[in-house]
Amino acid sequence: MYLIYFLIGFIATVLGAAAGLGGGIIIKPVLDFWGQSSLELIGFLSAVTVFSMASVSLLRTKKRTIKIEKKQSLMIAFGSIAGGFIGKGLFTILVNHLLPTRIVGLIQSILLIGILLIIVLFIKFRLYVKTYQIKNKLVIFSVGLALGVISAFIGIGGGPLNVAILGWLFSMNTKQAAYHSIFIIFFSQLSAIIITLLTDDILLYDLSMLPVMVLGGIVGGIVGSRLSERLSSLHVEYIFNTVIIIIIVINLINIFQFIQFQTS
Template identity: 55%
Template sequence: MSKLDMYFVQLDLYLEMIEILILLYFLIGFSASVIGAMAGLGGGVIIKPVLDFFGHYDLSTIGVLSAATVLTMSTVSLLQVKSMHGKLDKSHSLLIAIGSILGGFFGKGIYNYSLTLGSTTITGVIQSSLLALILVLIFLYMKYKKYMTAYTVENKSLILTVGVILGMLSAFLGIGGGPLNVAVLYFLFSMNAKNAVINSTFIIFFSQLSALILIACTTGFAIYDLSMLGYMMFGGVLGGLVGSKLIQKINNDRIEFIFNVTILLIILVNVFNVVNMLS
């Protein structure tokens, strides 16, 4: 085989690899967005550990890819609210969203500071471990919430404070806050599954929009490898459309089942990521 033939063979292999990567990242964005739109998870809590698992990008780039994909999904989903047979509680959810934006600045600051103290591996281990712990607590709450008291909180200062805490945790973990939002909406406002999904998506929209604006105003996007961003965002658009259509056809019990199963799978992925990072 001549050198020219070898060159074309290598080129074909490279193009095939690129096509596989494009399909992979599209499917990650699409599947995470379908589940996120159906269960109020947003998708970031799925995208972050999955991209950690593949290890193609650093933590900061994963945060940008996740935020942009989730923003497209939440935008599409919110445009479908009227047909989703749920109620958007703007008064409470907007306060939580404002708190999440404020908390997001603190969370991002803590994240950036953690990177200066040690390697990205240490930060990744902390993120995955903390996320797994929080998801275990959320899973246990969702499983046994029927035995617990749910509230209807009206105190605006308390709601805003809750939003700040949610935003801080979500920004540090890079997840968009979906499962945290849903659990809080159940617990503090006695929402059913569909209402929690819609209001969680509303909160996620503002938190991810503010996260991207913060990046644009500080580091900018040029320093990140965003070659797969367009494919993931396209997956986010289609996933948001499909998820919004599916939620119209399922009841609250089915939504909770999807939520719980997804949480369990994400816990397993995070535990695997921690073990892999430490090995």
């Protein structure tokens, strides 16, 4: 069991660091599919693991030739932190007061599939999509706010959304967007961890798997960042699209399992 959780954290963060996916986009649906943890615990495990990966990846950015546009990325990050509080609050209200947990999980899976399909179409046809160079700070902050709400509610960390939005609004190629995505993910996951610590009693969770997932995230962050340095933008885009398609398939299976559970 420990080996399985380590491999989930490791594989997710290798791909996350290499392609700017963050890892949460992989961890969340895979743990849903595994079915051994609650939605709240899955969100916390994902946030801490991805934060570990992002921390390691950022420590290596000084060796990279691509410059991080810190002003833009920080503004998006601050917006995503604020949005994270809203998204997490919405999730908590739905789970604790309005809907059964499995219904919320179904909503998350459906939303994630819709978002991923839009992202795949954007990446595929990006040459035909008009891109921008947004400079207005309020607009940049608002973009981060929206990303934070969506990512925190679904529990994915925001990696693929970040890459698509950075490509669309700031005319970055996939590799540039992947670097900046990790920068944004660092702050968004830090806020997610803080929110959980402030609003949930984490001592009620079974955190026995957390250390091995964090270890997987650290090792995955090192391997993924080294891999990213050696990959071309085309290779990064290929990894990005392949992982997105796999995650869509896993989410479809999760939805089918949920429907089967409800009708049995």
